Amino acid sequence: MKGTTLAELLHLARRRLSDAGIEGAAFDARLLVEDITGTTRSEAITDPDRLIDADMLTAVDAALSRRISGEPVHRILGYREFHGLRFSLSAETLEPRPDTETLVDAMVPLLAEIGERKGTCSILDLGTGTGAIALALLAAVPRASALGVDISEDALDTAARNARGLGLSERFKALRSNWFEGISGQFDAIVSNPPYIRSAEIETLQKEVRNFDPLRALDGGADGLDAYRTIARESARHLETGGFVAVEIGSSQKAEVTDIFLGAGFLMKTALRDLTGNDRVLMFTGGGKA
Known part of the structure; x- marks a missing residue:
């Protein structure tokens, strides 16, 4: 050539x-x-x-x-754009995808209002991966701070590197934790794009996903709902009064995930679809505190 x-x-x-x-x-x-x-x-x-x-x-x-x-x-x-920002990728992080921007867009005005009212607002990002959700929220809401947790040290290193690259390190902290195990305190918002693929369906995914995305960021257990049960069960004691829980879901999981959170005492605030019209984000208040 x-x-x-x-x-x-x-x-x-x-x-x-x-x-x-x-x-x-x-x-x-x-x-x-x-x-x-x-x-x-x-x-x-x-x-x-x-x-x-x-x-x-x-x-x-x-x-x-x-x-x-x-x-x-x-x-x-080695990188992907998300919500107008560039995020480095690594072996144990998912690629941030446009569907997840639905969650960010929904949370920005709510967090901005909390920040105006309280002077600050705090975010817990469960399974932070590249840090995309938390860092996009911080970029859009200057009064916000975020704790990004993940079980993977590789993911946490990547999220911290992305925070530095975006000039958001002062408002972002990365912590190794298996969901809530290492978490203390309360937050104005708890957000997550958890694993939600049924274990038996992993082998049916496109090879780009099956062979290159980290398995534990995909596998949601036998029915794909394990992470939602944990989040619904544990979030209430880590949520400030008037706070919100927002989760990304698979396109067919709206009813099941809603039932899990309602059963844990939460109230449905809103359900949102992504740009292709699929159910994508559920937002809840309370857990008995709102």
């Missing part, structure tokens, strides 16, 4: 992914080429004859091979 231009490289990358049956081949090819060559979409139009050096061609070739093997494009890049 000596003497290959930017335009030729983009064409070859698209064709290689497309021939391998990769869905969204053109988009993935563009992301990989732009990231590795340091070019932009506009430069592909204004400077298509730019020559790409041999090291970059080798790197693009390796990245395309990884994508063809099933590795998701954002895992290859």
Whole structure:
């Protein structure tokens, strides 16, 4: 590929992914080429004859091979955008996905109001992973602080690194805990995107998810509801009066998760759908305290 231009490289990358049956081949090819060559979409139009050096061609070739093997494009890049922010990924973190922005968007005005009224507001993010939910909330609500907990040291290191990169370290703390085991105190909001896939369904997931997302961030137990039972059972004693619990759910779990929280004494505040129209976020108040 000596003497290959930017335009030729983009064409070859698209064709290689497309021939391998990769869905969204053109988009993935563009992301990989732009990231590795340091070019932009506009430069592909204004400077298509730019020559790409041999090291970059080798790197693009390796990245395309990884994508063809099933590795998701954002895992290859090492980061993903979420709520307008860039989050580094690691082996034991889920990729933050657009569906989860529904939870952030729902919580921002509520937390802002609490912050205005109290002068501050506190967030507990259970299973924080990359820190995406907590850090997106902190970026949008300057008076908020957050504790992100996870059982994985790798995830906690990644979340802390993301907090530093976004300039939010002073308001974010990462703590190793198996759900509430290491938690003390109360919070204005408890948020979580917990594992909610049924154990028996893990093997039916796309290979991009099954082979590259961390299993314990996916597996919700036999019925996919184990984490919700824990959150519903333990949240009340860690929730400030007037606080909220917000959880992401699988698209078919609204009724079951609602029943779990109502059975624990919570009140339903709202249920939200994502941009594709699927049930995605449930928000509750109280646990006998609201």
